Amino acid sequence: xxxxxxxxxxxxxxxxxxxxxxxxxxxxxxxxxxxxxxxxxxxxxxxxxxxxxxxxxxxxxxxxxxxxxxxxxxxxxxxxxxxxxxxxxxxxxxxxxxxxxxxxxx
Amino acid sequence: xxxxxxxxxxxxxxxxxxxxxxxxxxxxxxxxxxxxxxxxxxxxxxxxxxxxxxxxxxxxxxxxxxxxxxxxxxxxxxxxxxxxxxxxxxxxxxxxxxxxxxxxxxxxxxxxxxxxxxxxxxxxxxxxxxxxxxxxxxxxxxxxxxxxxxxxxxxxxxxxxxxxxxxxxxxxxxxxxxxxxxxxxxxxxxxxxxxxxxxxxxxxxxxxxxxxxxxxx
Numbered sequence: 001x002x003x004x005x006x007x008x009x010x011x012x013x014x015x016x017x018x019x020x021x022x023x024x025x026x027x028x029x030x031x032x033x034x035x036x037x038x039x040x041x042x043x044x045x046x047x048x049x050x051x052x053x054x055x056x057x058x059x060x061x062x063x064x065x066x067x068x069x070x071x072x073x074x075x076x077x078x079x080x081x082x083x084x085x086x087x088x089x090x091x092x093x094x095x096x097x098x099x100x101x102x103x104x105x106x
Numbered sequence: 107x108x109x110x111x112x113x114x115x116x117x118x119x120x121x122x123x124x125x126x127x128x129x130x131x132x133x134x135x136x137x138x139x140x141x142x143x144x145x146x147x148x149x150x151x152x153x154x155x156x157x158x159x160x161x162x163x164x165x166x167x168x169x170x171x172x173x174x175x176x177x178x179x180x181x182x183x184x185x186x187x188x189x190x191x192x193x194x195x196x197x198x199x200x201x202x203x204x205x206x207x208x209x210x211x212x213x214x215x216x217x218x219x220x221x222x223x224x225x226x227x228x229x230x231x232x233x234x235x236x237x238x239x240x241x242x243x244x245x246x247x248x249x250x251x252x253x254x255x256x257x258x259x260x261x262x263x264x265x266x267x268x269x270x271x272x273x274x275x276x277x278x279x280x281x282x283x284x285x286x287x288x289x290x291x292x293x294x295x296x297x298x299x300x301x302x303x304x305x306x307x308x309x310x311x312x313x314x315x316x317x318x319x320x321x322x323x
Binding site for chain 1 (some may be wrong): 112113115117118119121122166175272273
């Protein structure tokens with residue numbers, strides 16, 4: 001699953017940083033019918049977790065109400081240089097992941 | 107949303123296109139990058155002069171058509187399906203290299219006849235509603251139609267992410283939707299009629315900056 005993440009490359013210790021992630025996914029609601037009137041199975045990214053140097057800093061549980069290609073934005077406090085790791089799964093069991101590193105100074 | 111490089115969902119396709127650009131394809135195993143180098147250099151400005159005439163076949167092609175010609179002709183790969191994720195991704199990636207550059211709108215002599223047919227089509231009433239493109243996009247832009255504000259109907263942001271589609275879509279997909287809207291028979295993708303309309307739209311929108319990937323309601 002294709003995704004784009006944005007984490008500042010550098011930050012000062014204690015600084016509040018903005019983190020963004022966008023994932024390409026249809027987020028099929030389960031409420032739609034195909035051209036033959038058959039229901040299209042629900043398939044959304046149901047869980048996304050972001051860990052900062054191993055510690056969970058953000059978690060989202062999503063359902064049918066989230067638009068296709070979800071875009072999430074949240075904040076964290078820069079504490080130490082290291083890595084943000086994002087992991088998510090959809091209803092079909094497909095997994096995705098993405099990572100971004102940060103250098104913290106001061 | 108469109109101006110924010112990150113929030114713009116169309117950028118997901120551009121990112122995908124960037125990956126495909128470097129991926130070998132077809133029996134030649136050649137990647138686009140192998141022949142064209144860095145897209146930022148080789149593809150800069152290309153979208154400003156499409157649709158264009160393909161010299162080999164003497165046919166009018168749009169950017170999607172050109173990508174597919176490179177696939178079949180130079181990569182010896184299968185053509186990508188209309189509106190497939192990969193075709194949208196590659197054409198959006200190529201068009202994105204011209205972001206901010208003005209559409210040329212120049213009509214070379216050998217495309218004059220196609221252009222005139224496009225102009226005629228643009229002014230021709232079609233469908234059960236008996237409406238021409240010009241009646242909505244030239245004479246009534248700014249007014250509302252049901253819940254939508256009618257725009258001037260330019261093609262400079264395509265492929266565009268439409269919230270209604272929840273996806274990126276080509277200019278032809280949008281044009282077909284306008285045919286559907288006036289209850290006219292939709293021409294098939296790549297029909298000369300649609301390509302000629304694209305050519306007319308490029309002239310009509312000359313000077314407008316390429317915005318690909320646009321974001322629309």
